Every structure is written in structure tokens, then in C-alpha cells.
Amino acid sequence: MTRTVSGLRHAAVLLAVAALAACNRSGAPGASPRADAGSPGTAASSSSAASSSSSVQAPVPGTKLVVYKSPTCGCCIKWVDHVKAAGFDVEVHDTANVAPVKRANGLPQHLESCHTALVNGYVIEGHVPAEVIARLLRERPAVAGIAVPGMPMGSPGMEGPTKQPYDVVAFTKDGKVSVYESR
Numbered sequence: 001m002t003r004t005v006s007g008l009r010h011a012a013v014l015l016a017v018a019a020l021a022a023c024n025r026s027g028a029p030g031a032s033p034r035a036d037a038g039s040p041g042t043a044a045s046s047s048s049a050a051s052s053s054s055s056v057q058a059p060v061p062g063t064k065l066v067v068y069k070s071p072t073c074g075c076c077i078k079w080v081d082h083v084k085a086a087g088f089d090v091e092v093h094d095t096a097n098v099a100p101v102k103r104a105n106g107l108p109q110h111l112e113s114c115h116t117a118l119v120n121g122y123v124i125e126g127h128v129p130a131e132v133i134a135r136l137l138r139e140r141p142a143v144a145g146i147a148v149p150g151m152p153m154g155s156p157g158m159e160g161p162t163k164q165p166y167d168v169v170a171f172t173k174d175g176k177v178s179v180y181e182s183r
């Protein structure tokens with residue numbers, strides 16, 4: 001089932017972008033590293049037939065997830081802890097400017113968050129729950145990646161007193177965006 005991102009969500013995203021600026025504050029743009037994605041096929045990711053779409057399931061052990069983040073981003077570190085706890089083999093690259101990594105990997109600008117990760121050829125943008133990444137790797141849909149735009153309160157790494165509903169959206173290379181899972 002597909003549904004376009006509503007105006008309401010956009011408002012939430014705009015609010016989150018303000019928070020994002022604070023989280024992402026860093027020095028002058030420095031080197032712009034090219035992201036070289038984990039090559040598809042490192043870990044065969046299909047296994048047991050997926051029962052329900054949102055069942056919590058661990059990733060294939062040792063699945064490598066490469067994260068690009070600003071060294072000053074606190075919520076990024078908390079998200080890294082979240083995906084590590086879920087069983088991903090996480091490699092972190094600190095960079096003063098994550099934007100070139102986002103561009104190089106085809107992330108639509110309006111879906112931006114703080115950190116960007118690469119796993120088995122997919123782009124993971126922002127505070128995506130680990131179990132949704134695991135679902136992506138089981139189902140292997142024909143998309144470029146998934147994103148949680150902005151930084152919604154209550155998403156992994158953004159824990160706080162409130163939890164706002166948010167969508168994990170999927171995007172294709174040619175910029176089609178659809179809701180992958182609502183949280």
C-alpha cells in the first residue's frame with residue numbers, strides 16, 4: 001500500500017530540520033569522501049520466509065553497515081549504538097560534511113537527515129529502525145534505499161519525552177518515494 005507524504009508530515013519534517021541543524025553543526029566542509037558501498041552479495045540475505053511485514057527480526061549476523069556522520073553528531077552516535085545492538089557489523093566514518101556522500105549515493109535532497117549509511121548496496125538515511133533495515137535486506141525491493149527524513153522524536157537515537165509518528169520511506173534511483181513502513 002502506498003501513500004504520498006502528506007503536508008502534515010512535511011510540517012513535521014520542517015520542524016525536525018531545525019533540530020537537524022543543531023545536531024549536525026560542524027566546522028567548515030572538508031574533504032568529500034566518496035562512499036563506496038558494501039558490494040551486494042557480501043551476505044546472502046534471504047532466509048526464512050518473512051511472516052509478517054513488521055516482525056522484529058535480526059539482520060544476518062555480520063552484515064556490514066557503513067555509516068557516514070559528522071564527528072559532532074550526538075544522535076548519530078546513539079543510532080550507531082542502536083544498529084550495533086541489533087547485530088549489524090558497523091563501520092563508522094566521521095566526516096565534516098556528509099552531503100557529498102548523500103549526493104554520490106542518489107539520496108533525494110528532501111529526504112535528508114543527519115547520518116547516511118550503506119548496507120548491501122542500499123542507502124539508509126537517518127534514524128531508520130534496525131528492524132526495518134533487516135526487513136529491507138530480507139525483502140530486497142527494487143529501491144535505492146530507505147530514509148527517515150528529518151529527525152523525528154522517538155525514532156532510534158532520538159529518544160525523548162515524546163514520540164511523534166513517522167514514516168520510513170523508500171526511494172528509487174529516479175526519485176520515486178513511497179512509504180515503506182509507518183511507525
Ligand SMILES: [Cu+2]
Pocket residue numbers: 023075076113114115127151157
Ligand atoms: Cu540525527
